[in-house]
Amino acid sequence: MYIDPIDDDVISYKYAPFYAECDPRNVINIDSSEAYGIFTSGMTECVSFAFFVKGNNEVQRLSMIHFPGGMTSYTLDSQVGKEVIAAMVANAPKGAEIEAVIGFSSSHYPNGLFDDEEILEVLAEQLAELGFQLTSLQLCAGNGRNLDESGFSFGINFNGKYGEFINCHGLVAKGGLNSKEACVSYSDIPTNLSQLTYLLNWARLRGDKQRWDELQKDIKRLEEIHFDKDFSRIKEMPFKLAKEDIPLNNPSQLKDMMLRAREGENKELWKQIKTAIVQEIEQCADKYTSLVKYKSILKLHLDKSPSNQYEGSFFSRAFQQGEPTHWRQVKKYDSEAGAASDAQESASIDSESSDSESSSTLKGG
Numbered sequence: 001m002y003i004d005p006i007d008d009d010v011i012s013y014k015y016a017p018f019y020a021e022c023d024p025r026n027v028i029n030i031d032s033s034e035a036y037g038i039f040t041s042g043m044t045e046c047v048s049f050a051f052f053v054k055g056n057n058e059v060q061r062l063s064m065i066h067f068p069g070g071m072t073s074y075t076l077d078s079q080v081g082k083e084v085i086a087a088m089v090a091n092a093p094k095g096a097e098i099e100a101v102i103g104f105s106s107s108h109y110p111n112g113l114f115d116d117e118e119i120l121e122v123l124a125e126q127l128a129e130l131g132f133q134l135t136s137l138q139l140c141a142g143n144g145r146n147l148d149e150s151g152f153s154f155g156i157n158f159n160g161k162y163g164e165f166i167n168c169h170g171l172v173a174k175g176g177l178n179s180k181e182a183c184v185s186y187s188d189i190p191t192n193l194s195q196l197t198y199l200l201n202w203a204r205l206r207g208d209k210q211r212w213d214e215l216q217k218d219i220k221r222l223e224e225i226h227f228d229k230d231f232s233r234i235k236e237m238p239f240k241l242a243k244e245d246i247p248l249n250n251p252s253q254l255k256d257m258m259l260r261a262r263e264g265e266n267k268e269l270w271k272q273i274k275t276a277i278v279q280e281i282e283q284c285a286d287k288y289t290s291l292v293k294y295k296s297i298l299k300l301h302l303d304k305s306p307s308n309q310y311e312g313s314f315f316s317r318a319f320q321q322g323e324p325t326h327w328r329q330v331k332k333y334d335s336e337a338g339a340a341s342d343a344q345e346s347a348s349i350d351s352e353s354s355d356s357e358s359s360s361t362l363k364g365g
Contacts, residue, residue: 005145005164006155008037009256010183013155013165016040016048016064018173022080024087029063031091036252037157038064039165041146041182042173045070047113048103048154049084050162053092054135059158060096063088066173071102073118076126085126097135098127101162103154106141113139138162146170147184147195159252167198186211190218193229197237204239205257206264212239241269246276255297262302270302274326287333295334298327 014035016028028038040048046068053061065084067075075081089098100123104113113119116139124134142164146153151170156162167183174181190196196218203211223231247253254273261269277294284290291298301324323331 003140003142003163004161005142005166006037006039006157006161007166008155008157008253009260010039010167011259012036012252012256013157014038015174015182016066017175018042018046018066018068019175020068022065022068022075022084024080024083027063027065027084027087027090029061029088029091031061032059032158036255037155038062039153039155039168040064040066040173041151041153041165041168042171043103043105043152043154044108045105046173047071048101049088050101050103050154050156051088052099052101052156052160052162053089054097054099055093055095059160061092062156062158064156070104071113071119073115073122076119076122082126085123086130089127089130089132092132095131095133097133099136099138099160100134101138101140101156103140103142103152103162103164105143105152107143107152109141112141140164144170147192147198148172149192149194157252166194190215190222193222193226193231193234196222197234200234200237202260204237204241205260205266205269207261207266207269208264209239241272243276246273248276248280251293251297254294255300258297258300262300265302267302274298274324278326278329281330281333287330288335291330291333298330299324 012035014028014030014037016038017026018040019026030038038050043066046066047070049065049067049071051061051063052059053063065088067084076085089096092098102113102116102119116137120134120137123137127134140154140162142154143152144150145164146166146168148170151172153165153168153170154163155165169182169184172182184190184195184198186199186202188195188199190199196215200212200215203209203215219231219235223229246257254277258270258273261273274297277298281287281290281294
């Protein structure tokens with residue numbers, strides 16, 4: 001069964017590191033304030049073992065471990081396996097529901113995991129003993145949908161999505177919580193079309209024309225090497241983003257774009273995105289719901305304070321209570337009552353305008 005890969009930027013994800021020995025201390029366990037998701041990379045016989053911890057039908061926490069050497073019902077039922085499961089639900093709300101996912105390389109496991117039904121039984125039993133309910137166990141096989149175009153990388157996020165994680169190395173697994181070595185660096189020389197596409201997009205998000213021009217030279221070089229690939233899309237990619245390139249329907253990717261723009265101090269793109277968001281909110285009938293979706297993005301600051309924190313410009317801190325300009329334009333909708341009142345006022349103005357037009361028409365007749 002095909003599962004769409006995750007095409008998010010690593011900038012908003014935590015990394016689940018690789019260690020040769022299985023240890024509960026290797027579990028990455030987060031809530032939504034810490035990151036948008038978790039990913040891991042460089043798997044052959046290793047697998048990714050992950051939990052969506054849910055309450056009230058919402059994902060409240062995420063857990064993942066890069067499980068070394070593969071997984072069987074026996075390894076899960078061992079003392080270390082039990083300790084790993086306990087660590088994965090250590091901060092879960094009492095009685096939470098658990099959706100489990102195992103991600104693995106389809107090239108190494110062409111027939112899937114040989115005892116997945118036994119894994120399900122062991123996992124359900126252990127979670128029940130800990131006071132949690134296992135609602136499902138999903139298996140996700142994949143290979144090559146990453147920046148190495150080979151190997152296996154995997155991710156999960158707070159949207160409840162899981163799948164191959166595109167924007168990292170597929171052949172590199174690293175120990176330690178620093179994910180940089182598992183990711184393509186900004187200054188890297190691209191070795192394939194996927195890396196080139198990723199770096200070109202990164203350069204334009206940062207507004208870095210010099211880096212963009214350097215990468216243009218790599219197009220011809222890589223096209224001669226990978227003559228079986230279609231380079232037409234990146235040849236047509238403009239340096240400036242158009243309005244349709246702004247993913248207003250995907251706030252998580254939108255926030256990633258903002259963070260990359262801030263990284264390069266790209267004021268033009270920063271303003272372009274925030275202006276598009278404000279327009280989207282103003283045009284929406286349910287302004288409160290629309291604002292909630294974009295609130296955290298609108299509150300982001302581009303400028304650093306003297307303490308080296310992103311707290312806004314001197315003007316913002318001195319005259320706007322530290323609030324970004326675009327946020328101030330729509331913060332009146334930050335309550336259902338306020339948004340409804342504004343909508344009612346707009347409707348009243350529209351009605352008066354309509355009555356005026358009708359009156360003029362009658363007079364004209």
